[in-house]
Amino acid sequence: MSENPLLTNSTLPLFSQIRAEHVVPAIKQRLDECRQTVDAVIRAHADKAPTWDSFVEPLDLAEDALERSWSPVGHLNSVMNSEALREAYDQCLPLLSEYATEMGQHEGLFKLTQALVDSKEFEGYSQAQKRSLENSLRGFRLSGIALDKDKQQRFKAIEQSLSELSSKFEQNLLDATNDWSMLIEDPDQLSGLPESALGLMAQSAKAEDKSGWLLTLQPPCYIAVMTYADNRELRETLYRAFNTRASSLEKNGGERDNAPIIDQILALRHEKAQLLGFANYAEYSLDTKMAESPDEVSEFLEQLVTKSRPQAQNEFEALQSFASEQGQSSLKAWDVPYWSEKRQQAEYQLDQEALKPWFPAMNVIQGLFDVVERLYGLHIREQQGVSVWHDDVTFYDIVDGEGQKRGQFYLDLYARKDKRGGAWMDVCSSRYKKPNGLQYPVAYLTCNATPAIEGKPALLTHDEVITLFHEFGHGLHHMLTQVDVPGVSGISGVEWDAVELPSQFMENWCWEREALDLFARHYETNEPLPEAQYQRMIAAKNFQSAMMMVRQLEFSLFDFYLHRDYQVGETDVQSVLDEVRQRVAVVQPPSDNRFQNGFSHIFAGGYAAGYYSYKWAEVLSADAYSRFEEEGIFNRDTGRDFLHHVLEQGGAVSAKDLFVAFRGREPSIDPLLRHSGLAA
Ligand SMILES: [Zn+2]
Numbered sequence: 001m002s003e004n005p006l007l008t009n010s011t012l013p014l015f016s017q018i019r020a021e022h023v024v025p026a027i028k029q030r031l032d033e034c035r036q037t038v039d040a041v042i043r044a045h046a047d048k049a050p051t052w053d054s055f056v057e058p059l060d061l062a063e064d065a066l067e068r069s070w071s072p073v074g075h076l077n078s079v080m081n082s083e084a085l086r087e088a089y090d091q092c093l094p095l096l097s098e099y100a101t102e103m104g105q106h107e108g109l110f111k112l113t114q115a116l117v118d119s120k121e122f123e124g125y126s127q128a129q130k131r132s133l134e135n136s137l138r139g140f141r142l143s144g145i146a147l148d149k150d151k152q153q154r155f156k157a158i159e160q161s162l163s164e165l166s167s168k169f170e171q172n173l174l175d176a177t178n179d180w181s182m183l184i185e186d187p188d189q190l191s192g193l194p195e196s197a198l199g200l201m202a203q204s205a206k207a208e209d210k211s212g213w214l215l216t217l218q219p220p221c222y223i224a225v226m227t228y229a230d231n232r233e234l235r236e237t238l239y240r241a242f243n244t245r246a247s248s249l250e251k252n253g254g255e256r257d258n259a260p261i262i263d264q265i266l267a268l269r270h271e272k273a274q275l276l277g278f279a280n281y282a283e284y285s286l287d288t289k290m291a292e293s294p295d296e297v298s299e300f301l302e303q304l305v306t307k308s309r310p311q312a313q314n315e316f317e318a319l320q321s322f323a324s325e326q327g328q329s330s331l332k333a334w335d336v337p338y339w340s341e342k343r344q345q346a347e348y349q350l351d352q353e354a355l356k357p358w359f360p361a362m363n364v365i366q367g368l369f370d371v372v373e374r375l376y377g378l379h380i381r382e383q384q385g386v387s388v389w390h391d392d393v394t395f396y397d398i399v400d401g402e403g404q405k406r407g408q409f410y411l412d413l414y415a416r417k418d419k420r421g422g423a424w425m426d427v428c429s430s431r432y433k434k435p436n437g438l439q440y441p442v443a444y445l446t447c448n449a450t451p452a453i454e455g456k457p458a459l460l461t462h463d464e465v466i467t468l469f470h471e472f473g474h475g476l477h478h479m480l481t482q483v484d485v486p487g488v489s490g491i492s493g494v495e496w497d498a499v500e501l502p503s504q505f506m507e508n509w510c511w512e513r514e515a516l517d518l519f520a521r522h523y524e525t526n527e528p529l530p531e532a533q534y535q536r537m538i539a540a541k542n543f544q545s546a547m548m549m550v551r552q553l554e555f556s557l558f559d560f561y562l563h564r565d566y567q568v569g570e571t572d573v574q575s576v577l578d579e580v581r582q583r584v585a586v587v588q589p590p591s592d593n594r595f596q597n598g599f600s601h602i603f604a605g606g607y608a609a610g611y612y613s614y615k616w617a618e619v620l621s622a623d624a625y626s627r628f629e630e631e632g633i634f635n636r637d638t639g640r641d642f643l644h645h646v647l648e649q650g651g652a653v654s655a656k657d658l659f660v661a662f663r664g665r666e667p668s669i670d671p672l673l674r675h676s677g678l679a680a
Pocket residue numbers: 470474500503
């Protein structure tokens with residue numbers, strides 16, 4: 001056997017042995033093995049029909065080996081970053097993406113997949129096998145491989161241009177953000193800003209050998225000014241600078257204007273969709289999503305607009321009158337965050353810090369496990385002696401009521417140096433029934449909570465509690481799957497707009513008195529969370545929720561209609577946005593607002609004609625949870641149904657069918673409206 005710990009057959013990664021120098025040789029070897037497997041499979045079927053065992057199995061095994069070598073590398077790069085590791089990681093990225101492109105465009109694999117789907121064998125396959133094969137076939141089709149040669153050429157050229165345009169878009173935005181700054185020398189100009197923000201600004205000034213406070217458009221600075229600066233002119237200045245980034249209105253005369261880039265991106269996306277046989281890019285986007293048609297998405301969004309806009313208008317009027325009582329009439333876009341913060345403080349005085357004593361990390365983790373035990377009859381046990389990457393990390397087994405092992409996970413809860421910020425769940429290995437036995441799913445759960453200080457236990461904010469529950473929801477989706485085919489087990493193959501259902505669903509237990517009483521106990525007195533605090537928490541949750549809702553709907557509708565209604569040479573992006581705003585927004589931005597030129601989600605990220613997914617998943621999780629509200633939030637039968645119908649099925653069944661099986665009907669928007677304090 002090789003000495004490289006990334007190439008051993010151990011069930012769990014040998015974290016304590018992995019070094020940067022192991023990475024590149026291991027990944028190169030795995031990629032070689034994958035390519036050799038592909039060649040062997042192609043040769044073997046030169047004059048023989050493919051079957052699951054002869055065709056799919058060897059490929060799945062090779063891919064699984066690659067995943068198990070790569071996943072600890074990607075993970076360590078995020079949680080134990082070092083220069084050497086980052087270099088090795090960066091060296092692998094192009095190798096992996098080259099391999100992925102090669103496989104996606106592999107004509108031989110495409111033809112064999114097609115032959116297998118068309119074969120008599122296929123009929124006898126399990127639902128999971130069928131869906132896994134159909135997904136691969138769809139992947140091939142969407143990569144343009146089924147097109148005639150000349151169209152295929154054009155398709156590749158479009159893909160190439162789109163990827164260049166997206167990075168140009170992002171680069172322009174980054175440059176525009178970085179180029180702008182403003183030095184303030186008079187501290188009176190900065191009244192209202194908290195110490196932490198002032199410290200950041202003083203530090204930025206110092207970094208440029210200046211004295212005073214340097215304001216920038218980086219989010220921490222921009223958001224602090226918009227939220228807290230008493231100086232209205234200053235807020236307006238930053239607002240205008242931020243919302244004209246990468247536009248012709250910038251002071252450098254539009255050298256990095258994203259508007260023409262947006263036009264080119266839209267034209268190419270439209271052409272690409274039509275080459276593949278779709279009427280428009282929205283249809284293309286929905287081909288891999290739970291939502292079935294553009295009409296379904298637009299009706300969904302418009303329904304939410306109808307239900308939430310009147311209340312958003314009321315909330316805005318309430319904010320107006322609150323501000324005018326204090327001498328500020330006619331609120332502009334740059335006044336809204338500032339006065340919202342003032343009003344929220346006046347009404348709820350909710351301080352995240354003040355709640356922390358009720359959320360000691362150890363209680364919260366135990367509480368989370370108790371919730372899972374009550375809901376699904378599962379037991380979570382810590383396992384000692386597993387090789388980990390840091391002393392903070394703990395490892396657990398999940399065992400079901402029958403004593404069957406279901407999955408395992410690493411928990412890395414606290415922030416530290418060289419660990420990427422944020423919180424996420426990642427796959428270590430997937431459930432997969434191999435010829436020589438079952439491989440259990442293993443997950444990484446990563447958070448960045450504040451560690452223990454000065455003899456006090458680690459205390460979490462309520463937001464951190466929610467984040468932990470959220471990520472654990474993703475983890476359960478990955479670990480509780482009963483699907484044996486890796487392409488559709490756990491979160492694999494789950495439609496993109498349904499992936500957040502199990503995670504957002506878990507958040508609900510962070511808001512229920514009955515659930516909070518299990519773990520929200522004062523770390524010194526063991527007292528439960530006082531009722532007054534709890535009520536303030538709930539009220540603050542729904543503060544201006546309709547205004548927030550219509551803002552998300554404005555972005556979603558703009559994105560969706562832009563891609564659905566695109567007409568070559570006719571679509572004017574600004575008019576599409578203006579039309580949506582006039583109907584939906586309650587805060588009308590000034591006419592020089594160029595929000596779209598900074599909308600990276602859809603022009604540089606993966607959210608094109610998919611921004612609606614945020615609301616879509618919220619509706620699903622709220623509606624799934626409403627069955628628990630009706631039947632009891634710890635009702636074991638309801639929990640078992642959710643386990644069987646959703647968590648265990650992975651991507652083996654369409655998300656729509658799974659939802660209907662659990663809920664007994666199609667999703668309804670009413671529970672989300674009710675949870676957000678909006679009259680349903
Ligand atoms: Zn999530």
